[in-house]
Amino acid sequence: AQSVAQPEDQVNVAEGNPLTVKCTYSVSGNPYLFWYVQYPNRGLQFLLKYITGDNLVKGSYGFEAEFNKSQTSFHLKKPSALVSDSALYFCAVRASNSGNTPLVFGKGTRLSVIA
């Protein structure tokens, strides 16, 4: 079975500081990993994904994520947070050998960037 854990319900960071939103996963085999962001009253927007290759993935809006196979993690990072980054962030996983199974989403982490 596939699963994703986002251990923090809420992350607070000051504007201009680096931010990290944590995600750990569990799959049998290699994972495909995704990050999405949801702004208030909006649908989820795709940020980035890891399929294979370089462990550091760069995505939209200056976000990046680092795949760590030994720690089964895929933390989302940004060097300098903006107030406009305040939103709900979801990590998702699918096992590479799972065929057509849908993505499994974490429960989400609410990021609050304080001016």
Add this chain to the structure above:
Amino acid sequence: DSGVTQTPKHLITATGQRVTLRCSPRSGDLSVYWYQQSLDQGLQFLIQYYNGEERAKGNILERFSAQQFPDLHSELNLSSLELGDSALYFCASSSIAGGTDTQYFGPGTRLTVL
């Protein structure tokens, strides 16, 4: 704008009623997914269609059903509605049925059951 459209944006109805939510995928996408988002349950996968065929089923109640039409739009039917069905319902689409493919989400339909 993801290219996925959903109608209506808001829906208010009474318990026991039936509603239909509509989703049009991005141009060229064959796969459609339905999700329910509520405060206490997070984002729950309901059902997936690929090119008109049901491909995967998640935590979908028997009172709920869906279909994907030949023009690839999809409808989610919710019947015998209960207060607990109040939630945001999202549709997502992707070009294929899984693998490395990215799902793109619509803006959602907010259902309120009174």
